[in-house]
Amino acid sequence: VSGSADNTLRLWDVDSGRQLRTFxxxxHDVRSVAFGPDGKRVLSGANDDTLRLWDADSGRLLRTFEGHGRAVTSVAFSGDGKRMMSGSDDGRLRLWDVDSGDQLHTFEGQGDGVTxxxxxxxxxQVVSGSRDQMLRLWQAR
Structure with missing residues (x-):
């Protein structure tokens, strides 16, 4: 799956290079994408300050997550697929519950925008990197 400056995500067949669907x-520009561990969901972050959760098979939008004050530049699923982490140009990380859509925690202190x-x-734990050239380790539970 790829994100683009045309505000879309595109799912590709790795073997043929053929595009399968558009999300x-x-x-605004999509800055980060991640597959869920089950391969059935896709998470994206964009310059519209949101994260979006998608059904990988249909391309249907499942949920929009709001809370960041600037572009969402990085996204990740937990290994069990129950939580997500987002990083933003606002210098914050946010931990989310995938099923409920609830924000579980905000991590502050990254300094500069999270990359x-x-x-x-x-x-x-979660590791984050930022434009201040620092890696930080956070407790995620």
Whole structure:
């Protein structure tokens, strides 16, 4: 799956290179995408300050998550697929419950805009990187 400056995501067949579907709904450039661990859901973050959860098979929008004050630049699913982490140009990370859509926690102190997020293999921690050239480790439980 790829994100684009044309506000869309596109799902591709790796073997043939053929485009399978287009996901439409973001209002600005898509900055980050991630597959859920089950391969059935896709998460995206964009310059419209939102995250969006999609059904990978149909391309249907399942839920929009709002809360960041600036572009959502990085997204990640937990290994069990029950939570998501987002990072933003607002310098914050947000932890979300996938099923309810609830925001579980806001992490502050990154300094500058967040450029990447990833869960540890046990889902207990999240690492984030930012434009301030620092990596930070956060407790995610």
């Amino acid at each position: 439409e709904g973001h209002e 990447s997020v990833a869960f540890s293999p046990d889902d207990w």
